[in-house]
Amino acid sequence: MxxxxxxxxxxxxxxxxxxxxxxxxxxxxxxxxxxxxxxxxxxxxxxxxxxxxxxxxxxxxxxxxxxxxxxxxxxxxxLVSVDEVFRRLRRMIREMERETGKQIELVVEGSDTLVDKLVSDRLYDPLLHVLRNSADHGLEPPDEREATGKSRRGRITLSASQVGSEVRIVVADDGRGLNRDKILKKARERGFFGPEEEPDPSALWKVIFEPGFSTADSVSTLSGRGVGMDVLNTTMNDLRGRIIVDSAAGEGTRVALHIPVSLAFLDCIILRQGQRLFAVPVEDIREIVKPQAAGSLRIAAENGSEVMLLRESYVPVCRLERFYRDTGAEMRPLSEMVAIVFSTDSGLIAVPVDEVLDRQQVVMKPLLGALSGIRASWGCALLGTGEVAVVLDCERLAPGGER
Missing domain, CATH: 1.10.287 (Helix Hairpins)
Structure with missing residues (x-):
């Protein structure tokens, strides 16, 4: 069509x-x-x-x-506004009220925010899943809310804003929050964490996006099948986006989607590590340092895991040759390399490379066939030299980024 x-x-x-x-x-x-x-x-x-x-x-x-x-x-x-998507979602709130028997107020903000048409076309279904989860699991029944001093009418806020080269779409409710104990119990049963392991909230919330993961005791017409958040995660990966979840018991849950404004062109730094070329979106880079030239930078290693002391903070090191299990690659000392420092949801990480080559605006293409399994990648970019660079997804390079 x-x-x-x-x-x-x-x-x-x-x-x-x-x-x-x-x-x-x-x-x-x-x-x-x-x-x-x-x-x-x-x-x-x-x-x-x-x-x-x-x-x-x-x-x-x-x-x-x-x-x-x-x-x-x-x-x-x-670029089109997200207003059409938001209007469709607003109409679904009345149906959610009938299904749950709850009173729901939907507050919409920033509906004039612009986003790529390709993104807009794929936002409705995943956002609908998030709204359904908020209505079904997040918001309490009116009597329960009143007993805890809340308004009988639950509130869900759907907002959009542009921050730099990203559009941030947030679904936030004032409900009971995620049940940490229940999620952790289910995650341990599924083998995501050990019996004695106590993950931090950011690591724990990630498991709700795993295929088939659900803590619901029963399936309703709105949620409980364990597919909705998986759909959201898959869509965000396809759109080069990321998801950040915050939740507090008794106060509510906030799901933030960070999506590039445009999927057409990507402003990248081109890197060389060994015989491989990589492209990294400019906005993901915090700084580029040369270890031996930075007086405040020292290098340490413990149990095979490397960290760098960057000013007053230890930054974990991710070697691409180790990440991609390139057993034949030479592990050069960090002091002979260039360290690219990235900001991720898990904190800073440093990726050492042999050389920073260029800055280019590239057209990204998907990795198909046997190449589709390349880890921590958004796709590939054809460079002016005729060579192909893998576009790195820095979030999945971070510790715990890939489960």
Whole structure:
């Protein structure tokens, strides 16, 4: 089915709207990606190596900047507000009230926030699962709420906002909160934690996104099958997004979805480790340090796990050759490498690499077939040199990021 989006066009009487099929916009994005790649291939052509081309370099710089401006303009064409998704969800609240017998107030904020049309098309189902969980498991019945000093009417807040290059969509309720003991008991039964292990909240909440995980004693028409949060997790992985859950007993639960504003182009730093190339989104990078050049940086190792002392904090080290089980790779001393420090939900991590090559705006493609099993990756990017780089998902490089 061909979908359409409305774009603004300037006319003699001012701005007007016209409908353009999303397929045509996607085709434009693909062509711009090919154009950007062709420019990179030209710049990196071995035929130009060693030549003094001052005027050519200046022209290439102008062309590169122009291509990026056109890419940004084309990206804006595919942005739509989340209002349509939010309006559909608002209509479902009345049905949830009938199913649960609870009184529910839905507060909507930031419905004019813009997001990629490809993202918008996939938001409804996972958000509906989160709302159903809040209504069914989170909010207490009216009498129970009144007995604890709360309003008989439960509140669910659905909000959206743009923070930098991310859109954050939050579903928060003022209900009873997640049942830590019940979730931990079920997680131990499923083998996610040992009998005596006491995980921190962020690690424990992650198990609710595992396939088939449910603590419900019975299945209702709204929830309890153990598939809803798994659907959310799968969708967020496909959209290069991440999920952050906060919960407090008796106060409620907050589920925040962090999603890139656009899926079309990705601003990346290109890295080389051994014979492999990696691309990392710029916004994921906290800083880049050269160990031997940083006077406040010391290196330590304990039980085979490495950490770096970065200023006054110890940062765990993730070696890509060890993570990808590259047994033939040489384990060079950290002092001879460049450390890329990333911010993750679990804290900072440092990834040592041999070389930082370039900064490029890349078009990401999915990993298919046998390559789809590459760990901690969003996909791959074809570089101007004709080489392919794996786009790293830094969250899954962090300790506990992959179960």
């Amino acid at each position: 061909t979908r359409e989006v409305e774009v603004a066009a300037e006319t003699s009487s001012g701005a007007a709207l016209m409908r353009v099929s999303s397929g045509k916009i996607s085709r434009l994005m693909d062509l711009l990606g090919e154009l950007s790649l062709s420019v990179s291939e030209t710049v990196n052509s071995p035929d130009l190596s060693g030549l003094e081309l001052t005027s050519f370099d200046a022209a290439v710089h102008r062309l590169t900047m122009l291509v990026r401006e056109v890419q940004d303009a084309a990206t804006e064409l595919r």
